Amino acid sequence: MIRMTTFFVFLFISFRGLHLKTVSLGFRLIKTKLDFVEPAMTIWSGNSSDLMRCGVECAKEQYCVSLLYDKTTGSCKLFSVVFDSDESGNIDYWILNQESTRWVPKSCQELASCSGITTDGEYWIYPTATNGRRTKIYCHKLAFAPLHYVTLKYPNRFIQHDKSNLINGLECLSDFKGPLNSLDFSKVRIQIENMEVIGSDYAFASLNGSPTIQYGQALDCNGQAFRHPCPHFGNATIDVRETGLALDPTMVFGLITSYSAEIRDFTRSDDGTRISFSCAGWCAICGPTPGPIRFQRSKEFISVADGQAVVCNR
Incomplete structure (x- = not known):
């Protein structure tokens, strides 16, 4: 040896x-x-x-x-x-x-600057925030002002039941006036410097209605949490499996805004790649407190073929 x-x-x-x-x-x-x-x-x-x-x-x-x-x-x-x-x-x-x-690029900006590449796509980046570990990032708008996104392989859906969904203004009904506002993300934007999610970026989100919530949030207005029975329809599903990333385990989820509210049915996978919960209130927004959501590198192996490697020269 x-x-x-x-x-x-x-x-x-x-x-x-x-x-x-x-x-x-x-x-x-x-x-x-x-x-x-x-x-x-x-x-x-x-x-x-x-x-x-x-x-x-x-x-x-x-x-x-x-x-x-x-x-x-x-x-x-x-x-x-x-x-x-x-x-x-x-x-x-x-x-x-x-x-x-x-050297290998720490950001999409470095990648574009050192290589002249202007084609958006999946690239291997080595961010300072992940201690320089290989991270697959979707570089967007490389020809102008590069932005960083994580491509999501599984459904990431966030539902908002607000006052427009109430029937005759009554709370705690088992039905609602549809449709529910919702967000379905195929990619989520991050700050590469700290791996924090910019949840209000909807460039790669499918919007149903006019939701006001962000990535990682749920909203419910069906009734006060202490009332029983009282069904609630706002829920959130975060799933970053097969991205090579996980959710920062120190993040706390709870009430962002509330009136007689609580977060319910909260689950977090052992490997930190999945979180789901529902929100109960009149009205309430549940999510990371304080936000935003942060990613970190996981121990999951992602094939080299999943991204394009770029090597820079001084």
């Missing part, structure tokens, strides 16, 4: 015999888990000459930022992404140092 923690590769590239460009790549050894890199990937086991050879191959490849050595085939595995690292992992895995001439 290699005992060094860093190594550098300097490669001189000629252009038409007229100029020379120096590519400086410094590699740092980290530990990661086998399934964070690639299924069935062989654990690094080689000598220093093998490692240096891999570094030279990486330097020649324009978009290489990390590498492994495959013992069974004697070949180098080069990657255009930095996989999730874990100090308790069991694989020796090499990624670029900060001193290298190549």
